[in-house]
Amino acid sequence: MSFAKLLELKAQLGGDDGKQTFVLKTAKGTRDYNPKQMAIREKVFNTIVSCFKRHGAETIDTPVFELKETLTGKYGEDSKLIYDLKDQGGELLSLRYDLTVPFARYLAMNKITNIKRYHIAKVYRRDNPAMTRGRYREFYQCDFDIAGQYDPMIPDAECLKIVYEILSELDLGDFHIKVNDRRILDGMFAVCGVPDEKFRTICSTVDKLDKMLWEDVKNEMVKEKGLTEEAADQIGEYVSMQGGMDLAERLLHDPKLSQSKQACAGLTDMKQLFSYLQLFQITDKVVFDLSLARGLDYYTGVIYEAVLCQTLQAPTPAPAEQNGAVSGEEGGVSVGSVAGGGRYDGLVGMFDPKGRKVPCVGVSIGIERIFSIMEQKAEVTEKVRTTETQVLVASAQKNLLEERLRLTAELWNAGIKAELLYKKNPKLLTQLQHCEETGIPLVAILGEQELKDGVVKVRNVATREEVRKASQSKHELNITLLKTMCFMMLHE
Amino acid sequence: MSFAKLLELKAQLGGDDGKQTFVLKTAKGTRDYNPKQMAIREKVFNTIVSCFKRHGAETIDTPVFELKETLTGKYGEDSKLIYDLKDQGGELLSLRYDLTVPFARYLAMNKITNIKRYHIAKVYRRDNPAMTRGRYREFYQCDFDIAGQYDPMIPDAECLKIVYEILSELDLGDFHIKVNDRRILDGMFAVCGVPDEKFRTICSTVDKLDKMLWEDVKNEMVKEKGLTEEAADQIGEYVSMQGGMDLAERLLHDPKLSQSKQACAGLTDMKQLFSYLQLFQITDKVVFDLSLARGLDYYTGVIYEAVLCQTLQAPTPAPAEQNGAVSGEEGGVSVGSVAGGGRYDGLVGMFDPKGRKVPCVGVSIGIERIFSIMEQKAEVTEKVRTTETQVLVASAQKNLLEERLRLTAELWNAGIKAELLYKKNPKLLTQLQHCEETGIPLVAILGEQELKDGVVKVRNVATREEVRKASQSKHELNITLLKTMCFMMLHE
Known part of the structure; x- marks a missing residue:
């Protein structure tokens, strides 16, 4: 650092020309973490990382920026939210938008076919910030994933166990975990008469059920997306169903749904999943909910989302976002949603030159939302210590x-x-x-x-x-x- | 993520046009950390953070990018190494180049007049990478600083105690810590007849003494920087001196040096510093070395640098860099240097609209170099576990x-x-x-x-x-x- 330059700058600041107005601020949509916030952040990280380690996970880290082409074509219309670096010669670079694409790139690049890893790091989105509601342009993601070819539903069940443990230990209040399966959804769409090419768009409409009334969702299906009223009504019947293993069993004998091979495969796995969840003793918080759709397109099997039952008078309800199918874990989650994930068996293969598949299942903990809740709790309860001096x-x-x-x-x-x-x-x-x-x-x-x-x-x-x-x-x-x-x- | 887009991309990859060559790599000068590297990194962090906490430090975090103008004019000619973000509308942003400027910005912005904080985070420099030698474009800095108006040399002594503790605990082999003071250097230059305007440039020549022979340093002073041979020889006599409190005492009575008020102030403080280091029982590793100059311009008082006595057959000797006065902690350190810092009482005032000064003293642990050494040790010794499963x-x-x-x-x-x-x-x-x-x-x-x-x-x-x-x-x-x-x- 040139002291002379600083003095120069100083002179400009105090200068008479008034042209130079030096603003002391952080970039739009970003914030410093002060010591109190860091103390809370550290406590949350410790709880989460302890859980990941208890489950035998390793951790990796990737650079904050990737080759632009690594991210190209991965986020649909949300690509406009990617931060690009200036072309200063050499490679074109972009800041990472999530941790999943770098993870898939890492697996493909290193030809890794199985790993259980977590990754906690900041990601970047040029989104409209709503900082009072905890939405930032620089924010943490906290991902746990199990990659590898294994017997059905065992790693999937472990992901749910992890969510259960973390939310219990963080003591955020009562919660439940909704579970569904993309194959059940797709089978349901098929037997209800939704044309194949409308599966994904109808899926993203269903995903709005936690923020919109059924009437409005139906309207969108029929009026905006051109579904027949009859098909919409049939979907409406299914998506109102909630239950446990019993529901999966019942739907396996549902005259209509059982005609879909996909749905049957999903339902059979759902039964298997619940049997493992029983062994883990966590079925009290898990609900098989046919209305759960999740935003991301890449899920291929089981999907899940953890929701706080009663939010504190949070200043940070995640707004009903319009990010559509690609909003990601921190974005398009419903009010109260604090974790989500699912199985994505096709993603890594997209990066592999030979298209070799690596089945993956994972969960993303909504850590920014958890920070907000913990900060709010800290406000009303005891003083947070920022040092550990004895x-x-x-x-x-x-x-x-x-x-x-x-x-x-x-x-x-x-x-x-x-x-x-x-x-x-x-x-x-x-x-x-x-x-x-x-x-x-x-x-x-x-x-x-x-x-x-x-x-x-x-x-x-x-x-x-x-x-x-x-x-x-x-x-x-x-x-x-x-x-x-x-x-x-x-x-x- | 759009699955359709991925499929499209996939088709391109396997396509016949051959135009799209998708390269699976990380950006130039960056690397992924694999689980083994992460395990080593975590161990090093734990040791260092434990030490910082034992000394009552808080921690903060700042965004990875700052307003471009916050960094402008801070790094002299090395400004060309700053990564800028693309102008996508809105503010012009740059990736942080070090942690010191964001720290000073944070203090001024929040009007904080005293804090003892550490900050471990990645910084970015578009430097010529030498990855086999541990020099990256994305790398960690690990800074500990004490800001505040205190009685002389007490926080300064604590910084040295911290370096001593960390290097001992990391077990990197024998080390010593060189100490000097900018005021002693400046006083020395003055009494040796160096013109005022040449202090900084002569200082940066002196800084090369750990990589160059005295003859070459003298040549540079005389032939390149136009110093008289007599002045150079007088400097040569001083910079060959090493000792402890006794040397400070002796120089206080040096007929020539004692004529400089600045030098006397520095020498008096040096004596005081050593008396505190004696109480801390760390004088066995600390050497008052008049040849230590440090690269950065902004130091105003005591400066120090820790050096490993014998480097392992390291594949990562920090190269003799030509970054000059602004190379920073990770850059312009000598072979074997693993920590450095000093007092900088003027920097925060540069950011304050009213120029209010906040005296600071700090140390930066050369953590990338330490990672390299630890990784190398791990190669030859036992297997590093990447999980903690019992x-x-x-x-x-x-x-x-x-x-x-x-x-x-x-x-x-x-x-x-x-x-x-x-x-x-x-x-x-x-x-x-x-x-x-x-x-x-x-x-x-x-x-x-x-x-x-x-x-x-x-x-x-x-x-x-x-x-x-x-x-x-x-x-x-x-x-x-x-x-x-x-x-x-x-x-x-």
Whole structure:
């Protein structure tokens, strides 16, 4: 960095010409994370990553930008939302739009045929930001996927178990997980008389059922998409159905639906899935819901979406978006939706020069929405600590900086999180206030008398309880202090 | 993602026109991190972040791109290495080039006058990549900074303590930390007769002393930069000096150097710094070295750089770069340099509309270089595990999938990291091989006999030692297993 240039800039800022108006802001649709937000973010990440690791997942990372052509043709009309980099010579690049396309590119490029991986990283969309509602142009995605040729529904069931564990541990309130299967949907469309070429567009209309009344959905099917009223009514009957394994069993004997081989395959797998979910003891939250359609086109089998039953008075309800079939996990989710995913057996093959397929099933945790909810909860409940400091090394008299520095270093060396104020002679009150402001639970107070007596005084900041412990030698000071602190912290 | 579009693309790939050659690669100068690299990266991050937290630091995050004007005029001639985003309407944006400018922008924008924060994130430079030597266009920086008006040298000493702790814990081999002060350098230049306007350029020549012989450095000063031979020789005498507090004391009485007020201020602070380093017990690795100059222009006081004493036969020696004064922490560091930093009291004020100063001191850990060294060490030593799975739930006979699923879920619920193969009837050998390949230490083997007897068999994969424990009830199975495993793992 050129200091001279900075001075120049400074002069311009304060200059008289008034042409240069330097705006101190972040780019549109982006934000800094302050320490409090980072503390919440870290807590959420820890919970989620622990779960992924408990399930034996690895992690990978990919560059923030890809060759433009890697993304080309992958996002339909939403391609206009991709950030391109300026052509400064060399390759044409774009910022990644999601983590799924880079994952598929990674698998194909490295000829990987099976992996269980998670990837938590930022993605970029030049969308209309609605930051008060938690919609940003730079936001996190948090994907877990199992790639590989396995026996039916075992990895699929694990994905649902993972969603169940994460949402339970994050304590976001009651939730349920809707499950359906693209083959059941397609079979249903077929037997209801929807022409083949209208499957996907009717599917995306069905997907709006969580935000629109049936009447309006039907209207869209009939008036906008040219479906017969009879077909729409038949669809209407099916998509109102919800249940569990029993429903799958019943529909397998449904005179109409059972005529579709696709639907039968989906229903048989659905039964299998539920049998595994029973073994996992999570059927209490899982609903087989024929109205679930999911936005993305690439799903080929089971699909699912987790929904919070009652949202807090969230300032961040995901708006009913018009992204259509390609809005992605963070975009086109319904109000209260916090996770979604499904099976996509065809995607990786699209990247492979020889078209080799790698079956995949995955889930994306709606982490930005979870951040918002956690931030909101933190507002109304206790103070969020932004540091983890356990003890402040303070002094009650002047001229004890050296003693404070020495003791602090001993604590650091013992692995204890410790701080001191960077002042030669801070007031005791100032030091105690620092503890209260930042939530440091303990303060070790050095005084001349204590040093003379060879004791150390530790105070619990909240209860003001004090413990004085004698130490036979300098060397023992630390150990004594350590034990004292542990004792006090355990009894907080 | 439009499936139709993918199919279209696919058709193009396999098409006959031959025009579309789809290249499966990452952008130039970037790389994916595979699971093994991620495991190493995570280990390094954990060590470093633990240290930062032990010192009471908070963390922040900033967007990956900034307004172009925020970066404009900050990096001198290296501005050409900034990645700009394409103008797609709206603001002009650039990818961040380092973490220091966004930090200064953050402080000024939020009127923060004191903070102790770390920031680990990727930055972007359109530099000539040398990937075999660990130089990328997308790479991590890892910065720790203390901003605020404090008593002299206390935060500065803490930065050095942090470098000492991190390098010790990472176990990279012996190292030393060179320390100097810009005021001492400037004072030295003044008393040696360097004209004011040549301070910075002579400073950047001095900075080359760790890669060039004195004769060549002197030549550059005299022949390229027009210094008198006498001045150069006087500089040569000073920059050969190394020592500790004693050297600072001696130079304070140096007839020539003591004539410079600046140098005296720097030397007095250097003495103070060493007295704190003594209290921290880290003077064994710290050297006051008058040849240390550091690249960046913005330093105003103490500067430091940590160097590995003997590099492993590294495939990644940082090349002698010609980035000059603005090469930054990852760029212009000498061979073996793994951390660097210093005091920069003027930078934040450049961003503040009223020019309010926020004194800062910080350190940047050369994390990409550390990754390289750790990766290299991992090559020659043990296998790096990419998962943390503790136990594989296996079966010795057919038709035990349900039992495997049930037990695995019980283990997950008990917080144990467990896996099973996603096959209905995997062979025992296949299951054991999976353990060996991925380093899973324990395997719980279910068999019909065991189920009948109500026992569970756990095998230590490495030692083949087996433990069978009876369980009174289904419910107890898990607890028994858990204890068994813990016992076995402790005795590995």
